[in-house]
Amino acid sequence: MYECVRNGVPFVLAGSIRDDGPLPDVITDVIEAQRAMRRQVQAEGGVALALLMGTTLHAIAVGNLLPASVLTVCVDINPAVVTKLLDRGSLQTAGLVIDAGGFLRELAQHLAE
Numbered sequence: 001m002y003e004c005v006r007n008g009v010p011f012v013l014a015g016s017i018r019d020d021g022p023l024p025d026v027i028t029d030v031i032e033a034q035r036a037m038r039r040q041v042q043a044e045g046g047v048a049l050a051l052l053m054g055t056t057l058h059a060i061a062v063g064n065l066l067p068a069s070v071l072t073v074c075v076d077i078n079p080a081v082v083t084k085l086l087d088r089g090s091l092q093t094a095g096l097v098i099d100a101g102g103f104l105r106e107l108a109q110h111l112a113e
Contacts, residue, residue, distance in 0.1 A: 010043070012036045014058060037065050049073070054100040056081045060088060068092050075103045 001023070004011050014033035015026040027033040041047050050066055052059035053075040063072055063085045072093040074082050082095030096103060 010040055012040050034065065037062065041066060051075065056084065060085050063093060064088055075100050
């Protein structure tokens with residue numbers, strides 16, 4: 001998140017009713033969060049890639065919001081998360097069954113090369 005803020009990368013953080021002390025900038029109103037996500041997707045330049053990591057409900061909700069033109073990568077240790085997302089029609093999704101921390105470590109290493 002630090003790097004997104006530092007580099008001006010737009011993001012939307014949506015919380016849930018179960019969040020206890022969410023991060024700054026988390027939108028806790030689910031309707032407003034959905035509106036913010038739609039604005040981001042429809043903005044000029046839009047969204048080319050969505051990384052959905054480590055949270056089943058948010059991954060499915062966001063995956064269902066995205067147009068088919070957005071490459072979507074769902075990363076979760078639980079293979080059922082990817083299956084649930086695909087079952088709901090997000091056919092542009094590639095699923096990786098791996099711990100999100102391990103995925104991010106590998107991604108950072110490959111981006112540094």
